[in-house]
Amino acid sequence: MISAAGIGLRSPHLAEIEIDRPAAGFLEIHAENYLASSPALAAVERLRADYAFSVHAVGLSLGSCDGLDEEHLARVAALVKRLEPALVSDHLSWSTFGGRYFNDLLPLPYSEEALAVVVDNVQRLQDALGRRVAVENPSCYLGFAQSTLSEPAFLSELARRSGCALLLDVNNIAVTAHNLRLEARDWLSLPGEAIVQYHLAGHAVNDADGEPILIDDHGSRVKDGVWALFGDVVRRFGPRPTLIEWDTDLPALDVLLDEAARADRITSTAGGLHAARAA
């Protein structure tokens, strides 16, 4: 059986994937790791014949009030043109300000002011790439008192106004809901027709002044609660291409493929229930 779930392609696994060509629904790369030439980029170009690719950007900074960095945008556009991936995505967050890059997905207040900024930036990105992009719900460690919209309401309105797609990261829902004392089921109100991909990853539980805080570190297997939520998501919205993300303490490739197989089993069961309900 060809696995429908995809895995993140990380450089320590490159040689093994090139030699073994394991079954995987698709491979995902971070755009920013492939903008400079490298032997890894050459390997990706060879793998394109056998795998669909998803290009996930982490540095476009769609929430920056000073607009997109045109130089960076041009490099991402050139990579997208070169690889012709099935999907291009980035996050509902910001990471640059005043010409400095912070290498983090920083939170936005969910206000009309911020919504207008993100809509403009997403439209600029879609114009530059000549295609629709997907925007992912971030993992949050704080909320702003000035927010007037919930995150799902903000994302729904962003998709409606910009025409963008949505990427639903199920682990991020669990992390944000725990940290901000929200209900994970609130995200089930998103417009399902806009959702084009799911993400799954592990998170860590850290201590913040004596209280547990969930950290989206992509450094372990998907937690049981997140698998359960993934089942709810698939029952609500139906199956979508699903990515297993793992970025720190990278395990053997088999572990990633095993997680992908587990996602496929849930998709197959819960997706069947979704289809039965829709019929």
Place this chain on the structure above:
Amino acid sequence: MPLALPDLQAAFAAHLAGADRPDLAAGVLGDAIPSAARLRVYRHHVQESLASALAATFPTVQAVVGSDFFRALARAFVAENLPRQPVLAEYGEDFPAFVAGYEPARGLPYLADVARLDWALNAAFHASTDERLAAADLAALPADRLLSLRLVLASGTALVSSAHPLDRIWAASQPGAPEGTVDLDAAGAHLLVLRRPDDAAFVVLSPPEARFVDGIALGKTLEEAAAWVDGEFDLTAGFARLLNLGAFAALQ
């Protein structure tokens, strides 16, 4: 009054760089986890993830000083030198100069050269594999034309010269290197860093070869560069070696 988005992002950026911004914290919801602790999660991630990026780009520096010392060094650099763009493979150009001036590393006078070598290897790894000049390209040229050529170093090719035995320090710092000591008072080294098809690597050059490469990099013709070398230099053998290494870009 809540901060307008440009003011909020400016305050957040200042917080990430280490500033205390009560105006920002006042607008962040807190509970059992106070707003200050929530903000610290982001500052911590920015500093640690960028320190990790530097560790990936400067592995030999980290191997030489150990990870605790390296973390402190990297954090000190990050605090003053946040990236200017999101490609982390291109972050750290100023790190070797920072290492040279880093007071706690004063007892390791070769450490900045190790950083320069790591940076050159990183730059070569990410250099393009544009066509290299091959001996066959020159076979048809008459000798006087050949001597008057001004060659360009291939993308990623860089000369790293040190007053310290940099090649031995590098070799002793590799994972799995045999136990042993490096004579730090040994003669210096000239290393030519190159982009190869699947990686980046360096070779050791003799002082005349290094001087010759330096001359080429300065835009001298082959004849001028050879004449610029002080001491014994066999132009035919030296040039053939560099050509075989793929050190030069193809003729335009």
